[in-house]
Amino acid sequence: MKESLNSPGVQIPEELSGLVAITTLDRIYNWGRRNSLWPLMSGLACCAIEMICTAASRYDFSRFGMEVMRPSPRQADFMLISGTVTKKMVPQLVRLYNQMPEPKYVVAMGACASGGGPFKEGYSVVPGIDKFLPVDVYIPGCPPTPQALLNGLMKLQEKIDHQALKTDAHWYKKDGSAPIPVPILGPDLIDLRKVEQIRLASQVQQPASDADNNEVPHE
Amino acid sequence: MSDQSAVVGTVTEVFPDWFSPDSRPGYAGYIVPSERMREAAGYLKNRKHFDMLTSVTSADYFPEDRIEMVYHFRRSTGGEPLRIKCFLSRVESQIDSLVDVFPGAELQEREVWDLMGVRFTGHPDLRRILTWEGFAGHPLRKDWKEPFFEDEIKPYKSRWPEGKFIRAEEKNPLGDNLCFPPGFDPESWVPDKDEILYKSMTRVAKAGEDGMDSDTIIVNLGPQHPSTHGVFRMVARLDGETVVDLKPVMGYLHRNHEKIGERNTFLGNMPFTDRLDYICSMSNNFAYALAVEKLLNIAPPERAEYIRVIMAELTRIVNHLVANGFLMNDLGAFFTPVLYSLEEREFILDFFEAASGSRMMCNYYRFGGVVRDLDENMMSMLKAILERLPRKMDELEKYLIGSEIVRIRSEGVGILTPEAAIANSATGPLLRASGVPYDLRRADPYSIYDRFDFDVCVRYHGDIYDRFMLRIDEIRQSIRILKQAVRDMPSGPVLTGKPQYQVRVPAGEAYGRVEGPKGELGFYLVSNGKTNPARYHVRAPTFINLTSLAGMSRGNKVADVVTILGSIDIVLGEVDR
Numbered sequence: 044m045k046e047s048l049n050s051p052g053v054q055i056p057e058e059l060s061g062l063v064a065i066t067t068l069d070r071i072y073n074w075g076r077r078n079s080l081w082p083l084m085s086g087l088a089c090c091a092i093e094m095i096c097t098a099a100s101r102y103d104f105s106r107f108g109m110e111v112m113r114p115s116p117r118q119a120d121f122m123l124i125s126g127t128v129t130k131k132m133v134p135q136l137v138r139l140y141n142q143m144p145e146p147k148y149v150v151a152m153g154a155c156a157s158g159g160g161p162f163k164e165g166y167s168v169v170p171g172i173d174k175f176l177p178v179d180v181y182i183p184g185c186p187p188t189p190q191a192l193l194n195g196l197m198k199l200q201e202k203i204d205h206q207a208l209k210t211d212a213h214w215y216k217k218d219g220s221a222p223i224p225v226p227i228l229g230p231d232l233i234d235l236r237k238v239e240q241i242r243l244a245s246q247v248q249q250p251a252s253d254a255d256n257n258e259v260p261h262e
Numbered sequence: 263m264s265d266q267s268a269v270v271g272t273v274t275e276v277f278p279d280w281f282s283p284d285s286r287p288g289y290a291g292y293i294v295p296s297e298r299m300r301e302a303a304g305y306l307k308n309r310k311h312f313d314m315l316t317s318v319t320s321a322d323y324f325p326e327d328r329i330e331m332v333y334h335f336r337r338s339t340g341g342e343p344l345r346i347k348c349f350l351s352r353v354e355s356q357i358d359s360l361v362d363v364f365p366g367a368e369l370q371e372r373e374v375w376d377l378m379g380v381r382f383t384g385h386p387d388l389r390r391i392l393t394w395e396g397f398a399g400h401p402l403r404k405d406w407k408e409p410f411f412e413d414e415i416k417p418y419k420s421r422w423p424e425g426k427f428i429r430a431e432e433k434n435p436l437g438d439n440l441c442f443p444p445g446f447d448p449e450s451w452v453p454d455k456d457e458i459l460y461k462s463m464t465r466v467a468k469a470g471e472d473g474m475d476s477d478t479i480i481v482n483l484g485p486q487h488p489s490t491h492g493v494f495r496m497v498a499r500l501d502g503e504t505v506v507d508l509k510p511v512m513g514y515l516h517r518n519h520e521k522i523g524e525r526n527t528f529l530g531n532m533p534f535t536d537r538l539d540y541i542c543s544m545s546n547n548f549a550y551a552l553a554v555e556k557l558l559n560i561a562p563p564e565r566a567e568y569i570r571v572i573m574a575e576l577t578r579i580v581n582h583l584v585a586n587g588f589l590m591n592d593l594g595a596f597f598t599p600v601l602y603s604l605e606e607r608e609f610i611l612d613f614f615e616a617a618s619g620s621r622m623m624c625n626y627y628r629f630g631g632v633v634r635d636l637d638e639n640m641m642s643m644l645k646a647i648l649e650r651l652p653r654k655m656d657e658l659e660k661y662l663i664g665s666e667i668v669r670i671r672s673e674g675v676g677i678l679t680p681e682a683a684i685a686n687s688a689t690g691p692l693l694r695a696s697g698v699p700y701d702l703r704r705a706d707p708y709s710i711y712d713r714f715d716f717d718v719c720v721r722y723h724g725d726i727y728d729r730f731m732l733r734i735d736e737i738r739q740s741i742r743i744l745k746q747a748v749r750d751m752p753s754g755p756v757l758t759g760k761p762q763y764q765v766r767v768p769a770g771e772a773y774g775r776v777e778g779p780k781g782e783l784g785f786y787l788v789s790n791g792k793t794n795p796a797r798y799h800v801r802a803p804t805f806i807n808l809t810s811l812a813g814m815s816r817g818n819k820v821a822d823v824v825t826i827l828g829s830i831d832i833v834l835g836e837v838d839r
């Protein structure tokens with residue numbers, strides 16, 4: 044049993060140390076959660092390859108209790124968004140997120156998942172998964188090295204360490220967390236939370252070519 | 263290879279007079295009237311033995327009223343590609359489909375319809391492929407602007423040289439990467455429910471032998487599915503467990519590579535090519551560098567040629583290791599064999615990191631050479647890899663080939679006949695495992711591959727097992743090439759001319775291609791003399807290899823479909839671009 048689990052200031056007799064710890068409920072609860080973080084097995088793009096490397100022998104994130112990649116969202120603790128999120132893919136990701144049981148976390152791995160990355164300007168790219176899902180940890184890099192990914196995942200563990208049952212565990216509250224409306228694909232991606240805005244914007248919209256034909260090459 | 267005319271130069275065929283040579287400076291190939299294109303394709307196939315339609319693409323010449331269809335034909339016996347063009351009006355933009363002559367055109371024509379809005383009459387299933395049904399507009403048209411549009415070309419004035427920038431969101435009325443047609447009402451919108459897709463699949467209502475009526479069911483695999491190698495979706499119609507028909511659905515990783523590429527400077531595209539097939543960034547760099555070098559008419563120095571070959575062959579090894587490892591995953595040997603593959607891969611990635619500064623996204627090639635030289639330390643790293651790999655390959659082979667499960671599940675499954683492979687424009691290991699000894703390094707040599715002694719691997723059964731074994735054979739051949747390259751590598755500069763941030767590229771077109779680990783990877787570029795390409799098209803091997811997936815899957819069990827997909831070895835970054 045980890046020594047640090049014992050609350051400071053509590054004396055444990057010599058012969059029982061290593062067998063007994065006296066601790067708070069928060070601490071033991073979080074200790075259990077942080078050491079068995081199971082990711083949802085889903086790879087999106089290039090970053091997924093580095094994620095796989097992190098799972099493989101050289102970097103091996105099972106050292107931190109994360110090796111049990113779950114193909115089913117029902118069994119996963121956190122979702123690692125490992126790559127570019129496109130408009131065509133985001134409905135599925137939102138649906139997966141909704142299917143995950145609480146407590147659940149989202150880690151945005153790499154530039155694309157955090158903010159669109161090199162492909163931000165693309166017409167079918169969602170500039171950052173945080174437009175739809177609440178992100179807990181952002182990991183910079185394109186792709187983040189396995190070390191950076193491990194660091195990000197450890198940050199998630201730290202976050203869990205500091206969640207108190209009484210104040211932060213909203214998943215035990217009656218109203219719980221409402222599912223995020225799954226966006227639908229129209230002429231462009233329709234976020235159902237923004238229907239009114241979309242209607243207004245398309246009423247006043249002028250053709251998008253006012254900055255047109257600027258043919259002067261940059262030197 | 264720096265000669266521009268070399269693309270089609272040696273095709274000294276006599277064609278009927280409605281093939282008119284494309285005589286614009288910098289251009290090559292022949293122009294055919296659009297209403298005769300189908301006839302021309304049949305003629306090339308039956309009379310001139312151009313039996314592979316390598317690539318179908320298009321280029322928009324806005325503000326002129328012209329879209330050019332660009333076809334590249336090849337002979338499966340080798341030789342240079344033949345380029346045929348058709349001029350279409352932007353308004354009508356219609357042409358006969360070639361699918362009944364060359365089935366390999368199927369997905370490619372769908373892509374052209376989706377992104378360029380060219381209608382193919384007679385296409386059996388002309389739906390959107392990379393975007394979705396209902397998407398507004400055809401994005402690769404030059405007058406189509408994306409929601410975050412800022413300027414035609416980079417670097418944007420808002421960012422360079424002053425360095426201040428505006429967040430793209432601030433200029434968009436919705437504060438997001440969104441743009442809706444005027445007057446759009448989100449509440450009355452009816453999204454596409456895939457009905458057309460399901461209807462398009464062969465339907466067999468049959469009465470079973472025992473007199474019971476049995477119906478078929480539709481099963482969706484993916485886009486989020488542990489077996490699909492990324493965000494790829496297969497829609498299968500099953501009769502019991504047997505696949506009756508199957509349709510690949512892609513576009514879940516469509517990152518607008520080509521549209522972004524046409525805004526970028528030529529050099530600015532180099533790191534983007536890394537992210538196409540993200541397992542093989544070095545070969546992507548290679549093909550793109552060759553294409554631009556053709557336009558620039560320059561050649562890299564000797565030492566750079568050797569370094570390029572070394573990097574390309576190491577990439578092939580990495581790719582085949584990973585492909586075979588994941589294929590074992592699909593067979594049920596979950597994650598253990600792939601650990602061995604990834605272990606070897608790490609050694610090579612360390613070498614890449616030492617040379618280029620990055621493990622995966624190497625961005626290492628430059629126009630006219632490579633960016634940095636290899637030093638003594640790196641050479642000894644490389645020698646250690648070459649020392650170790652053959653032993654490890656023997657080990658891997660021994661464990662896996664001896665396995666009864668591997669053999670039972672892969673032998674005789676997912677067969678692709680040589681005729682079908684050629685007709686479907688398959689390239690790479692998929693084609694060679696079907697008994698066609700076609701490897702661009704021999705069939706249409708580039709760089710310095712003519713100097714090395716190696717065999718073109720070929721296997722004859724066209725099943726999963728042969729594709730698996732062929733990759734192991736190819737790793738051995740790559741090691742052979744690597745040993746020769748290390749032995750013969752001269753010293754000297756690694757870059758022609760001085761490093762340039764902004765290259766001036768003469769107007770014209772070029773098609774640069776390599777035998778990538780997954781097949782023929784080509785870049786079709788059109789330059790109009792500015793700092794960015796006017797057209798930037800990627801001929802993605804795995805995208806086109808997927809044309810064969812349905813045929814290989816029909817009649818097999820649904821569990822085998824997963825392995826068949828694994829044996830094609832796709833990477834979604836390249837399929838969807």
Ligand code: SF4
Binds near residue numbers: 127160186537
């Ligand atoms: S952040 Fe970079 S490596 Fe990761 S998915 Fe995006 S482009 Fe690929």
